[in-house]
Amino acid sequence: MAISLFDMLKIGIGPSSSHTVGPMKAAQMFVTGLQEDNLLAQVSRVRSQLFGSLGATGKGHGTGPAVVLGLEGHVPEQIDPTIVNPRMDEIVSSGRLNLLGAHEVRFNEPDDLIYHRKETLPFHPNGMIFSAFDSEDRIVSEKTYYSVGGGFVVDDKAAGADRIVEDTTKLPYPFKSGAELLRLCQENQMSISDIMLENEKVWRSEEEIRDGILQIWGVMKECVQNGIRNEGILPGGLKVKRRAAALFRDLKNKTRMDMISPSLGAMDWVNLYALAVNEENAAGGRMVTAPTNGAAGIIPAVLHCYTHFCPNSDEEGVVRFLLTAAAIGILFKENASISGAEVGCQGEVGSACAMAAAGLAEATGGSPEQVENAAEIGMEHHLGLTCDPIGGLVQVPCIERNAMAAMKAINAAVMAMRGNGEHFVSLDKVIKTMRDTGLDMLDKYKETSRGGLAVNVIEC
Structure with a gap:
């Protein structure tokens, strides 16, 4: 597998690459996947569950706002850090958020942003499960992601190899040690x-x-x-x-x-x-x-x-x-x-x-x-x-x-x-x-x- 300098050194926002940058990327990946699968129009709400270290210390690391703004389509390297908390407050007070900035759904923080302080998913301590529901509260799509450090994110398909970036590019001078x-x-x-x-x-x-x-x-x-x-x-x-x-x-x-x-x-x-x-x-x-x-x-x-x-x-x-x-x-x-x-x-x-x-x-x-x-x-x-x-x-x-x-x-x-x-x-x-x-x-x-x-x- 190939890793670039620009994978190791990424522009993002604080306070944590694994608890802020990674979860924002994961949330954006989830809703982008909904759009690519033509499921976005069916979604009435999205539930985000945070496990392990994300659940234990996510509130102090700003994981919740990062996830919610990721669902709205923001990415760490482009978002203005000054809008994160004001926008989160607006979403909580209004009870509405815009998936990818285009599809409005309901949002109730206690039900839709859950911190599991003592539960951990397999394979890595920084686990997340995103679930999209339709108007009758049936699951439209559900995916698991892991924020494995440094802003790297993998889904459950990569579990067990979560330290490896999914890039098979052949390098002229490959090295693993x-x-x-x-x-x-x-x-x-x-x-x-x-x-x-x-x-x-x-x-x-x-x-x-x-x-x-x-x-x-x-x-x-x-x-x-x-x-x-x-x-x-x-x-x-x-x-x-x-x-x-x-x-x-x-x-x-x-x-x-x-x-x-x-x-x-x-x-x-x-x-x-x-x-x-x-x-x-x-x-x-x-x-x-x-x-x-x-x-x-x-x-x-x-x-x-x-x-x-x-x-x-x-x-x-x-x-x-x-x-x-x-x-x-x-x-x-x-x-x-x-x-x-x-x-x-x-x-x-x-x-x-x-x-x-x-x-x-x-x-x-x-x-x-x-x-x-x-x-x-x-x-x-x-x-x-x-x-x-x-x-x-x-x-x-x-x-x-x-x-x-x-x-x-x-x-x-x-x-x-x-x-x-x-x-x-x-x-x-x-x-x-x-x-x-x-x-x-x-x-x-x-x-x-x-x-x-x-x-x-x-x-x-």
């Missing part, structure tokens, strides 16, 4: 970004690839700026205060010599970039899943570090960075998981850290072996990381966790670049270990808010 990727680089005297670029050309021209990558980078930069600009309290009830704007003002008023030391001055800025992105995510703003929304601040923060603090950084380096990050993300997607509901936060923040570390090593001239080493270091030191959001919100500890992981990614790249690429634990071994650890992890530590900090910190 880090070892295979390194072998391709050695045999063809190519970098990892070169390999990834050639594979991307089966879908798009080189100009389109570069333009698309720079568009993604543009959204990342805009997200940072929005995070710096916006202030106040994040939604959801925890009363978490946004910090990025105040931190930015503080940093602008200091010279680097005012900070801990000249060499550590960049640390404050990297923290700022990560906090800004994840505060925007928590507020439902526009983001790039990298590879998920919960871990969306890590790659932008490290990329900002590259462009602002690395000598000789340039646009070409940004392209190489993101091509390489995507290649590493594909390895995690195909061989383990990037879903916090499946393997804990090690699958989200850990994968993002590895991707960012590899991207930075590539952009600063690292060999394929050094890049692979950087990714391995980034993941190895996130093994066992649980997903335990307080109140089911992507805020505590998620926002700070991105800042910490961004710094780990930079250090991983630095350590790898100081070596020659030889190391004891391979990337493939650490990916397998992450997968095995996730399987062993209790469900209460996998985005259900029934363990860890989520039960040991009082919501206030």
Whole structure:
């Protein structure tokens, strides 16, 4: 199966790729299917049922509004984030929604949007069932979907292979492991970004690839700026205060010599970039899943570090960075998981850290072996990381966790670049270990808010 960079790094909205982006896509897929099967005119109402992690923490993740607006035909990469909650309020108060924006049906929230907090569907924790009924309340169509992390969605036909994207495109340089990727680089005297670029050309021209990558980078930069600009309290009830704007003002008023030391001055800025992105995510703003929304601040923060603090950084380096990050993300997607509901936060923040570390090593001239080493270091030191959001919100500890992981990614790249690429634990071994650890992890530590900090910190 083939996965593109543009599958791994998708433009969407917050606060969660698996709980917001994926469900919106699934709902839109369901009603589009009704239209394609000439069933839409028969539909009088649609019931959406959310299971597993979606049922347990969906309210805090904005899953309900995402599903309802998906039924109206909206898609994550195009929707204006500012209309989501007002439109949801309008639908609830009027008791009517427009399937695909064209066919009006009745809507009663308690009956038509159901959160099953303790029930899970087979194959994956993020399950959904959509049922369309006619005027006599008979089922016209019913389908099951799974949001498997990073905004990826599969239906029940793909169950059991839910980490694989349904694309059979033949790639010039296919790889399914880090070892295979390194072998391709050695045999063809190519970098990892070169390999990834050639594979991307089966879908798009080189100009389109570069333009698309720079568009993604543009959204990342805009997200940072929005995070710096916006202030106040994040939604959801925890009363978490946004910090990025105040931190930015503080940093602008200091010279680097005012900070801990000249060499550590960049640390404050990297923290700022990560906090800004994840505060925007928590507020439902526009983001790039990298590879998920919960871990969306890590790659932008490290990329900002590259462009602002690395000598000789340039646009070409940004392209190489993101091509390489995507290649590493594909390895995690195909061989383990990037879903916090499946393997804990090690699958989200850990994968993002590895991707960012590899991207930075590539952009600063690292060999394929050094890049692979950087990714391995980034993941190895996130093994066992649980997903335990307080109140089911992507805020505590998620926002700070991105800042910490961004710094780990930079250090991983630095350590790898100081070596020659030889190391004891391979990337493939650490990916397998992450997968095995996730399987062993209790469900209460996998985005259900029934363990860890989520039960040991009082919501206030």
